[in-house]
Amino acid sequence: MSTPTETVEQLASRDYKYGFYTDIEHEMAPRGLSEEIVRLISAKKQEPEWLLEWRLHAYRTWLTMKEPTWGNVTYGPIDYQNIIYYAAPKKRPVLQSLDEVDPEIRRTFEKLGIPLDEQKLFSGVAVDAVFDSVSVATTFKEKLAELGIIFCSFSEAVRQHPELVRKYLGTVVPYSDNFFATLNSAVFSDGSFAYIPKGVRCPMELSTYFRINARETGQFERTLIVAEEGSYVSYLEGCTAPMRDENQLHAAVVELVALDNATIKYSTVQNWYPGDKDGKGGIYNFVTKRGKCAGVNSKITWTQVETGSAITWKYPGCILQGDNSIGEFYSVATTNNRQQADTGTKMIHLGKNTKSTIVSKGISAGHGQNTYRGLVRIAKGAVGAHNYSQCDSLLIGDKCGAHTFPYLEIRNSTARVEHEASTSKIGEDQIFYSRQRGLSTEDAVNMIVSGFCKDVFRQLPMEFAVEAQKLLSISLEGSVG
Amino acid sequence: MLTIRNLHARVAGREILRGIDLSIRFGEVHAIMGPNGSGKSTLARVLAGHPEYEVTAGEVTFEGEDLLAMDPETRARIGVFMAFQYPVEIPGVNNAYFLKAALNTVRKHRGEEELDAMEFMTLVRDRMKQLDMDEDFLNRPVNDGFSGGEKKRNEIFQMAVLEPKLAVLDETDSGLDIDALRVVASGVNAMRNADRSFLVVTHYQRLLNYIVPDVVHVLSDGRIVRSGDKALALELEDKGYGWLEQAVGSPVRELR
Ligand SMILES: Nc1ncnc2c1ncn2[C@@H]1O[C@H](COP(=O)(O)OP(=O)(O)OP(=O)(O)O)[C@@H](O)[C@H]1O
Ligand SMILES: [Mg+2]
Numbered sequence: 058m059s060t061p062t063e064t065v066e067q068l069a070s071r072d073y074k075y076g077f078y079t080d081i082e083h084e085m086a087p088r089g090l091s092e093e094i095v096r097l098i099s100a101k102k103q104e105p106e107w108l109l110e111w112r113l114h115a116y117r118t119w120l121t122m123k124e125p126t127w128g129n130v131t132y133g134p135i136d137y138q139n140i141i142y143y144a145a146p147k148k149r150p151v152l153q154s155l156d157e158v159d160p161e162i163r164r165t166f167e168k169l170g171i172p173l174d175e176q177k178l179f180s181g182v183a184v185d186a187v188f189d190s191v192s193v194a195t196t197f198k199e200k201l202a203e204l205g206i207i208f209c210s211f212s213e214a215v216r217q218h219p220e221l222v223r224k225y226l227g228t229v230v231p232y233s234d235n236f237f238a239t240l241n242s243a244v245f246s247d248g249s250f251a252y253i254p255k256g257v258r259c260p261m262e263l264s265t266y267f268r269i270n271a272r273e274t275g276q277f278e279r280t281l282i283v284a285e286e287g288s289y290v291s292y293l294e295g296c297t298a299p300m301r302d303e304n305q306l307h308a309a310v311v312e313l314v315a316l317d318n319a320t321i322k323y324s325t326v327q328n329w330y331p332g333d334k335d336g337k338g339g340i341y342n343f344v345t346k347r348g349k350c351a352g353v354n355s356k357i358t359w360t361q362v363e364t365g366s367a368i369t370w371k372y373p374g375c376i377l378q379g380d381n382s383i384g385e386f387y388s389v390a391t392t393n394n395r396q397q398a399d400t401g402t403k404m405i406h407l408g409k410n411t412k413s414t415i416v417s418k419g420i421s422a423g424h425g426q427n428t429y430r431g432l433v434r435i436a437k438g439a440v441g442a443h444n445y446s447q448c449d450s451l452l453i454g455d456k457c458g459a460h461t462f463p464y465l466e467i468r469n470s471t472a473r474v475e476h477e478a479s480t481s482k483i484g485e486d487q488i489f490y491s492r493q494r495g496l497s498t499e500d501a502v503n504m505i506v507s508g509f510c511k512d513v514f515r516q517l518p519m520e521f522a523v524e525a526q527k528l529l530s531i532s533l534e535g536s537v538g
Numbered sequence: 539m540l541t542i543r544n545l546h547a548r549v550a551g552r553e554i555l556r557g558i559d560l561s562i563r564f565g566e567v568h569a570i571m572g573p574n575g576s577g578k579s580t581l582a583r584v585l586a587g588h589p590e591y592e593v594t595a596g597e598v599t600f601e602g603e604d605l606l607a608m609d610p611e612t613r614a615r616i617g618v619f620m621a622f623q624y625p626v627e628i629p630g631v632n633n634a635y636f637l638k639a640a641l642n643t644v645r646k647h648r649g650e651e652e653l654d655a656m657e658f659m660t661l662v663r664d665r666m667k668q669l670d671m672d673e674d675f676l677n678r679p680v681n682d683g684f685s686g687g688e689k690k691r692n693e694i695f696q697m698a699v700l701e702p703k704l705a706v707l708d709e710t711d712s713g714l715d716i717d718a719l720r721v722v723a724s725g726v727n728a729m730r731n732a733d734r735s736f737l738v739v740t741h742y743q744r745l746l747n748y749i750v751p752d753v754v755h756v757l758s759d760g761r762i763v764r765s766g767d768k769a770l771a772l773e774l775e776d777k778g779y780g781w782l783e784q785a786v787g788s789p790v791r792e793l794r
Contacts, residue, residue, distance in 0.1 A: 489589065495641055498611075505630065506640065508629070508631040
């Protein structure tokens, strides 16, 4: 008879079902990074001079920077000269309509459950599909355009709306921000752009689906969302990659700008390939995400469900500049087998009566290591600021670990800051109790885990909450004890 | 319905059950008494299939089937229920949700339709009324923050909803106040019928005034040292366990 611990481990070593590779011809840049490569990427995308200059500034800054080592993660050295910085599917004339998407790619996305066919999509979700370095399709564009909403690939935005891109690019995450963000600024390939005009409530979820396909490439996407005064948008990103023995680097940057009375909800369901059960392969997910609540009463909510990647290093944060603005961060991060996650948030309170809420749920199974790292900074002028943080860890088995590093910097005496933390374990006694009532070990674990995560799942759009729940149970399969 | 033959079991490297023989027929109530540490809970856990307890010899058949070959959830699904001496807390998991999931897996196994939320609530309300329980319990996490007595009552409530064929109640009376004891006992009595059997572990003869057993067994040092009718419980109440050990000529604390 297998013990609960063994069962948990079997659950943990279950297959990654998005690990297939699409055999299509790629157009690739030569391996390695140099000024020529930066120029090549910019030229491929027919970018204006100012953007090339911006990239080159970033590149030169990057050369002077050191890879950060403070994260609670360990990995071998990354050879930045051995990465391919640009890969695009070949045979790619400018698409006039969705029907022109390469059938191979269309099938890939279908297999991933993302049909690029407006009729078949979840009604009420517009999708931008990014395949390696380029966006291959964006659905519902016309419908959104009627409301003045711009939703397109980043490259297209640079061509069609250069004034908007120029106005906001780098205003939240400057090109000199940190090692990975700076690298991204030099070589970013594609990503999504969304602009919601004044007073418009975006009638559907906007979503981007990122797929890494090509071998030995990095994915460096860049997303920019601007919500004008009084507007509202809910955005979701999802990601997968084929199973590969070598590690692949994913260093994205996301910038959000919310003006007066605007609200942005940004949700992520991250399911990059995590590597095999011995820690071979998998994606290095080193991402910088930040939102600026620039206007009064603005609000930005980050919700993330992180189940994939070999290593996750990300801290979606909010700069609460406008008075009465609100920042929220809801996170579920799971690490199983040899996965490592160092994730959390930064809430920077600048404006008066600004409020932030942090709810972090870390689940560790197998040999997984899960770290919460969060900064709450309350500036001198942030009169009446309020933060509430809750960090809970759930351990499955006894070979995994959970760590919590909350940092507080409070420069205003009127601030109120509350912090709660807990660590619990799925005990064998809980599993046995559930089994004695007829439930399988897997059902019992799922029940306990979803109970643990419900405050976060509640924040996700309905369809995705269901997806996230499934993903979570898959990623923990085999992990009880 | 249940036949235990020469059952030996060990835990943490120590032999605890050292040859148990016990037969329970359909509709019978058997009580098990015995000193602390004699192996009563061990017997209950072995019947339920607790993975830490290793059966080293003997056999157990339930309705003719080899119970020991089944995993714990299968045993539960075919109708073996154990009320825990120490019910386990599962924070974050809603009591009603947990019980509905359990009931539906059991029903599925029996080839019955799963209950929807409405049907489930109707059933549950009825059982709660019977056990004089507050509906608040449904929306609280499983056993989390329950008082000792509330946990015990929750065990019986789960039993009443799951309707097992064999219910093993491990010291369900310990920790109940006098009124609660009556309510719980009447809940058990209401479930007694010709097809359902009970194995009731208790330290107190008082419970057996309410739930009248057909047979009383005394477990000592991993063996049944005496079986009798309900009068045996009274005798134990009077004399303690010492006289039995002398009667069978083996000290209770015999070395392993
Ligand atoms: N999981 C375990 N690990 C180690 N020892 C155990 C374990 N379970 C039971 N034992 C030991 O087995 C013996 C019998 O324990 P058991 O719980 O069956 O007794 P009991 O008859 O139910 O006692 P009580 O009346 O106090 O409930 C005790 O000595 C106990 O310490
Ligand atoms: Mg006991």
